Amino acid sequence: MSEPKKLYIKTYGCQMNVYDSERMSEALGGQGYVETQSPEDADMILLNTCHIREKAAEKVYSELGRFKGLKAEKPDLKIGVAGCVAQAEGEEIMRRQPLVDLVVGPQSYHRLPELEAKARAGEKALDTDFPEEDKFEKLKNRPKAKRGPTAFLTVQEGCDKFCAFCVVPYTRGAEVSRPADRILREAQDLVERGVREITLLGQNVNAYHGAGPNGDMTLAGLIWELNKIDGLERIRFTTSHPNDMTDDLIEAHGTCEKLMPYLHLPVQSGSDKILKRMNRSHTAESYLHLIERIREARPDILMSGDFIVGFPEETEEDFQATLDLVEQVRYGYAYSFKYSTRPGTPAAERPQVDPQEADDRLQRLQALITRHQREVQDAMVGRTVNVLFEKPGRLPGQMVGKSEYLHAVHVSGGELSAGDLRPVRITASGANSLAGALL
Ligand code: SAH
Numbered sequence: 353m354s355e356p357k358k359l360y361i362k363t364y365g366c367q368m369n370v371y372d373s374e375r376m377s378e379a380l381g382g383q384g385y386v387e388t389q390s391p392e393d394a395d396m397i398l399l400n401t402c403h404i405r406e407k408a409a410e411k412v413y414s415e416l417g418r419f420k421g422l423k424a425e426k427p428d429l430k431i432g433v434a435g436c437v438a439q440a441e442g443e444e445i446m447r448r449q450p451l452v453d454l455v456v457g458p459q460s461y462h463r464l465p466e467l468e469a470k471a472r473a474g475e476k477a478l479d480t481d482f483p484e485e486d487k488f489e490k491l492k493n494r495p496k497a498k499r500g501p502t503a504f505l506t507v508q509e510g511c512d513k514f515c516a517f518c519v520v521p522y523t524r525g526a527e528v529s530r531p532a533d534r535i536l537r538e539a540q541d542l543v544e545r546g547v548r549e550i551t552l553l554g555q556n557v558n559a560y561h562g563a564g565p566n567g568d569m570t571l572a573g574l575i576w577e578l579n580k581i582d583g584l585e586r587i588r589f590t591t592s593h594p595n596d597m598t599d600d601l602i603e604a605h606g607t608c609e610k611l612m613p614y615l616h617l618p619v620q621s622g623s624d625k626i627l628k629r630m631n632r633s634h635t636a637e638s639y640l641h642l643i644e645r646i647r648e649a650r651p652d653i654l655m656s657g658d659f660i661v662g663f664p665e666e667t668e669e670d671f672q673a674t675l676d677l678v679e680q681v682r683y684g685y686a687y688s689f690k691y692s693t694r695p696g697t698p699a700a701e702r703p704q705v706d707p708q709e710a711d712d713r714l715q716r717l718q719a720l721i722t723r724h725q726r727e728v729q730d731a732m733v734g735r736t737v738n739v740l741f742e743k744p745g746r747l748p749g750q751m752v753g754k755s756e757y758l759h760a761v762h763v764s765g766g767e768l769s770a771g772d773l774r775p776v777r778i779t780a781s782g783a784n785s786l787a788g789a790l791l
């Protein structure tokens with residue numbers, strides 16, 4: 353038998369890219385590839401890219417430049433670009449960086465075997481279509497390998513919301529939900545391979561409306577079906593849009609035993625003027641009211657969110673409204689970004705905020721968020737949480753896992769293995785994680 357070819361994949365961007373990289377690795381597994389952790393060993397290098405902010409997209413070209421030497425030493429090495437930069441820039445990538453042999457958009461991964469063969473034959477291979485067929489169904493030739501205790505599962509892709517700053521509707525295309533039976537089969541398979549926690553993924557996951565046995569199913573409906581799978585202990589989902597937080601989903605947070613008390617619900621700004629210009633179609637007040645209802649259903653839920661500062665025409669007053677909203681919500685986690693102009697999006701045409709002013713606002717927002725994050729985390733000390741252990745920690749005999757609130761928890765001593773779910777008493781709160789002892 354011939355030596356297997358080696359594949360090096362580097363993943364940027366969101367969790368959906370992490371899931372997609374696993375699928376691409378499996379698709380190329382069928383072509384005789386095994387994954388390697390070092391680009392020097394690789395016969396094929398794939399960068400799975402992100403286009404969300406300018407920095408993310410530029411990183412791809414500097415990374416590609418670093419492969420020049422490798423390609424000179426090893427002319428058979430094939431270099432591919434996948435993901436959202438591939439979709440947004442297509443052929444332009446090959447023009448700008450002639451090292452690239454293959455460009456594949458997020459909706460065409462099931463065609464990777466053909467594209468790889470074309471690249472091997474010395475041709476340039478490009479596919480950035482939005483084909484009709486279900487790429488995940490075509491990507492099913494997975495080996496039944498054992499898995500770690502947590503996994504991502506994409507249930508919905510694309511977005512029809514067209515927020516004025518965002519490239520996702522262009523790079524990922526229109527919103528599409530996968531049929532429920534396929535998701536449930538995939539979940540069952542993951543559980544049989546050792547997975548105990550599944551995070552359902554979608555750019556707009558709570559807009560899920562996949563075909564079920566009795567018409568379309570909501571995300572809550574899907575979660576209740578997953579809740580029945582023996583051996584699956586935890587369910588999470590991300591990322592949600594405030595306008596798609598339906599009553600049944602809010603209620604599930606109070607009643608569904610396996611649904612974890614953590615919700616990522618980006619708001620982007622606390623100013624109604626800016627929200628309107630962002631085309632978010634919710635107000636600060638409607639968002640706060642929504643959180644009130646979610647907390648009524650599940651009082652201990654940990655909220656997380658995303659913010660953009662320095663959106664075109666944001667004034668100091670608008671920014672203050674964002675700080676006020678953050679004060680009211682007190683996020684357990686929040687991610688904030690300086691607005692990045694994305695060519696082709698409506699906001700790119702609007703008057704831009706002075707970059708230094710935007711930097712200053714970002715720092716002030718991050719300081720506030722960090723303080724709240726720390727307070728929320730510190731308040732866990734003395735409480736008992738359930739930890740799903742994932743891997744050994746840095747110290748000998750130590751294991752790390754996640755609490756139901758997604759805090760990392762370190763525990764030393766005890767006969768723990770990855771996949772164990774155990775009650776832990778929290779004894780200390782550090783910079784980015786908690787420490788505790790088994791009960
Ligand atoms: N679908 C999700 C997240 C999309 S991208 C949602 O609707 O919330 C993740 C985050 O990146 C966004 O929530 C937003 O905060 C940020 N983001 C998107 N486009 C951006 C841009 N042009 N500049 C800066 N941040 C951006």
Ligand code: SF4
Binds near residue numbers: 512513515521593
């Ligand atoms: Fe982008 Fe808005 Fe869609 Fe989220 S909801 S992916 S921010 S367009």
Ligand code: F3S
Binds near residue numbers: 365403404
């Ligand atoms: Fe980036 Fe595409 Fe995800 S732009 S955030 S990788 S959907």
